[in-house]
Each structure stands twice: as C-alpha cells, then as structure tokens.
Amino acid sequence: MNQLQAKKAFVTGGTRGIGKGIVLALARAGADVAFTFRSSVSEANDIKIALENLGVKALPIQCNAASIDETQKAVDTAIDFLGGLDIVVNNAGITRDNLLMRMSEDQFNEVIQNNLNSVFNVTKAVMRQLLKQKSGSIINISSVVGNSGNPGQANYAASKAGMNAFTKSVAKELGSRNIRCNAIAPGFIATEMTEVLDQEQVAKWMESVPLKRSGSPEDVANLVVFLGSDSSSYITGQVINVCGGMQI
Numbered sequence: 520m521n522q523l524q525a526k527k528a529f530v531t532g533g534t535r536g537i538g539k540g541i542v543l544a545l546a547r548a549g550a551d552v553a554f555t556f557r558s559s560v561s562e563a564n565d566i567k568i569a570l571e572n573l574g575v576k577a578l579p580i581q582c583n584a585a586s587i588d589e590t591q592k593a594v595d596t597a598i599d600f601l602g603g604l605d606i607v608v609n610n611a612g613i614t615r616d617n618l619l620m621r622m623s624e625d626q627f628n629e630v631i632q633n634n635l636n637s638v639f640n641v642t643k644a645v646m647r648q649l650l651k652q653k654s655g656s657i658i659n660i661s662s663v664v665g666n667s668g669n670p671g672q673a674n675y676a677a678s679k680a681g682m683n684a685f686t687k688s689v690a691k692e693l694g695s696r697n698i699r700c701n702a703i704a705p706g707f708i709a710t711e712m713t714e715v716l717d718q719e720q721v722a723k724w725m726e727s728v729p730l731k732r733s734g735s736p737e738d739v740a741n742l743v744v745f746l747g748s749d750s751s752s753y754i755t756g757q758v759i760n761v762c763g764g765m766q767i
C-alpha cells in the first residue's frame with residue numbers, strides 16, 4: 520500500500536484522464552506529488568485537496584509543457600516544494616487527427632511540440648537534480664500506435680515513436696547514474712481524449728482486443744506506480760504495453 524512512501528513525484532497534465540489517474544495512484548501509494556495543468560484551475564485545486572486528504576503533499580503548477588522556459592520554472596518550483604525528485608511522469612499529450620492528405624503543417628507541428636518537445640523539455644529540466652541525487656525514474660506515456668502507426672494519426676504516431684526512441688536513448692545515457700527511463704504504451708483507454716470518437720467504431724475495435732474492453736486510467740497508473748517504485752529497479756529502456764492484448 521505504501522510502496523512509494525517518501526517518494527517525490529512530478530507529473531505533467533495531471534487534471535484529467537490518465538494523468539489524473541496517475542496523480543491519484545501515486546498519492547495512494549504514499550508519494551508527494553507536484554503536477555502540472557494548462558488551464559483547469561478549479562480541477563487542479565480539487566485534485567490538490569483530494570491528494571492532501573490522502574495524507575501526502577500536493578502542488579498543482581500551471582505550465583505549458585511545450586514551453587521549455589515554463590517547464591524549467593515548473594520543475595524548479597516542484598523540486599523546491601518536494602525537496603527532491605524520484606519519479607517523473609511525462610503524461611501531457613494531445614491529438615489532432617486527420618488523414619495525411621488533409622493534415623496541415625500546424626496540426627503536425629502542434630502534436631510534435633506538445634507530445635515530444637514536452638518530453639525533451641521536462642527531461643532536460645529534471646536532469647540536473649536526478650544526476651545530483653544519482654537516482655530517479657522517468658516514465659513516458661507513449662502509445663501502441665508509436666509502434667504500429669495508425670491511419671489518421673501520422674503526427675501522433677510519429678510523436679510517440681519519437682518518444683520511444685528518446686526513452687531508450689535516455690536509458691542508455693543515464694543508466695550508469697542510476698537513472699531509469701521507461702515508456703508505457705497504452706492501447707485504448709477510456710478518457711476525455713477518446714470520448715470524442717465514434718462510440719460504434721470504438722465498440723468494433725474492442726471486439727478485436729483479446730480482453731474485450733477498453734482500459735481505465737487506473738490500468739495505466741498501476742504500472743506507473745510499479746515503475747516508480749524500487750520493485751522495478753532493474754527495468755530501464757523498455758516500452759511496456761498496457762493494451763488488453765491489442766498489440767502482441
């Protein structure tokens with residue numbers, strides 16, 4: 520239950536969907552949590568209260584993860600507040616789906632900036648602290664489509680494939696300093712991001728998933744807790760699917 524007692528975590532995009540699930544799961548496991556949000560001030564405050572009720576320290580920080588300057592400030596604020604950093608979760612992400620024929624340069628760039636540059640920004644910003652401590656677990660929320668590709672998601676799939684390669688490179692570069700870096704590749708997880716999809720189409724997709732259901736934010740968050748804990752201390756550079764068997 521207190522698998523993450525005394526651990527200090529930083530999570531991007533923590534006010535809804537998978538990010539909210541991760542923030543709550545980390546706190547339930549005993550970690551103090553600083554989390555970022557872009558604009559949802561009241562949701563952020565509600566989550567802060569929920570975390571404090573779980574008996575941990577909590578700090579919401581307004582920050583656009585696609586901005587390197589804002590991210591450095593947010594990370595510095597988090598480290599000051601937490602007094603160190605053990606777990607870093609790059610969760611913030613967006614979709615701008617369109618067939619390539621219709622995809623604009625803006626739709627491509629926006630997804631790369633929010634999904635991939637954000638991971639670079641956060642990793643750069645936390646590195647100095649993790650190197651000083653000689654410890655840390657960085658967890659990047661990727662997607663199965665980063666491996667398989669997906670029609671209508673060339674921008675998104677490219678951003679997640681980039682994230683996977685970035686993850687492996689960081690694992691190789693920082694492993695000797697006891698800093699681990701892994702990616703989680705969710706399949707279909709029911710969140711606000713997927714609510715906008717045609718639900719009949721979603722039901723058809725679920726038929727082809729061996730476990731015959733969509734995943735929940737908790738399904739992803741449980742793996743984040745494990746990868747953030749000392750139980751996973753020999754696991755780095757991996758992209759681990761949480762997809763109900765969608766991709767085998």
Ligand code: NAI
Binds near residue numbers: 663707709713
């Ligand atoms: P969501 O849209 O419900 O939540 C994403 C959160 O990230 C939002 O709170 C949003 O404000 C925040 N965010 C986006 N860009 C940001 C930025 N630049 N700075 C700060 N915050 C930012 O999405 P969901 O479903 O919870 O997805 C979370 C992560 O999981 C994303 O990286 C997504 O690509 C990934 N994922 C989701 C899947 C799904 O089926 N829901 C499947 C595979 C991966």
